[in-house]
Amino acid sequence: MSENKPLILICNDDGITAPGILATVEVMKTFGEVVVVAPDSPQSAMGHAISINKPLRLVKNEQFGPDILSYQCSGTPADCVKMAVDKVLHRKPDLLVSGINHGSNASINVIYSGTMSAAMEGAIEGITAVGFSLTDFSWDADFSASKVYMHKIVAQILEHGLAEGTLLSVNIPNVTKSEIKGIKICRQARAKWEEDFVQRKDPHGKDYYWMTGKFVNLDKGEDTDEWALANNYVSVVPVQFDLTAHHAIQNLNTWEF
């Protein structure tokens, strides 16, 4: 880092009015200059969607007081990061912090998560990036322990940097600060959602469906994020956006097309 205060971009997927992003602003302004560009409405489970076929709005506001530059964007979390770099900051920030998400980004949820897509978009653009999530979906979740751990983890990120092509996904268990046992570096647990669509009839007699599902952890490993969270540790997973299954290339080369 330079001796100047770092420029920190903050985004999320629950929308700019969510309490989780306010917690992030409160912590991150102790580290540097904070700029917020976040969705103007909830964008959970948006994965890495971007808006190529519709125009976007970008509106300045004072959501976090007159001293914090803040914009709400009509796009997805990934759109917010792209717009922030091109239209607000006009340069790459030193750090991107996404969240704090209300919910879990552990295990397979990284791939569905709007919070993590914002962080991943930053990493793709070469920005040091991290996403935070507290495993409590409620709007009035208590972020006090999360803020303490965000401070610890961001201090280390700013000191050490991150390996090229990687970002961090941090999940905080929904327990009090005194119950948290510490921080564990983890891998994603192998897990999936088993869907069960609830079928209903609309007032016109036509069927519609609500997605519901059950999270199924297929992984008994004690080095996973799910294990850490279940045992009251904060989980830190290094994440990459190179999706190539390099280990599978050799075998595919034996196929005869």
Next chain:
Amino acid sequence: MSENKPLILICNDDGITAPGILATVEVMKTFGEVVVVAPDSPQSAMGHAISINKPLRLVKNEQFGPDILSYQCSGTPADCVKMAVDKVLHRKPDLLVSGINHGSNASINVIYSGTMSAAMEGAIEGITAVGFSLTDFSWDADFSASKVYMHKIVAQILEHGLAEGTLLSVNIPNVTKSEIKGIKICRQARAKWEEDFVQRKDPHGKDYYWMTGKFVNLDKGEDTDEWALANNYVSVVPVQFDLTAHHAIQNLNTWEF
């Protein structure tokens, strides 16, 4: 595979009326029993978005004639796969084929691609899955060469299967069949999009923005999908949904929180 004909689920992201999915149906019905569940409208660049906060519609149609079971779904590509498994097939298909996409899913585009998110959703659910893309965005793209290579590649997938936790991303260069030099197993090229948002004023004097961008290939390797496509090869990239950067764990364990 069983001696019975395989059950093949077909999805895409350009929507059920796109010519690319018709090409897939035509090829895949030579291999087994085909069922289509695809978006009722274009869903490009939807990444791995899923619909947890809005109800979904699922409507049977005869888009591909009376002999092909076919549904259009109001959700994202990933939603289509989830609904197909839970509400249409009531079991896992033997194979999921997504596409043929009109455009490129090479390099970093895997992460933005709705086509690949459908295939990835299948792989997460334990289904053998592959996504195809022809690097021609036009609606009247010529899929004749793509169909030949889809047949070759799917035959190998059905013979060999795929390693657990992996799926395939196939891109076909936009040249005639005689110009295609063959099939190359590749890794994703390291590349990114440099965004440039075009700013306009609406009739009420308010700003809005269109995302545009320039693809920047940062990778000179000759083992990449971008190299293969530029040299008239069909690229086959094994893709994984475990996003853990396993190689980064050891270093993170040296951090002092």
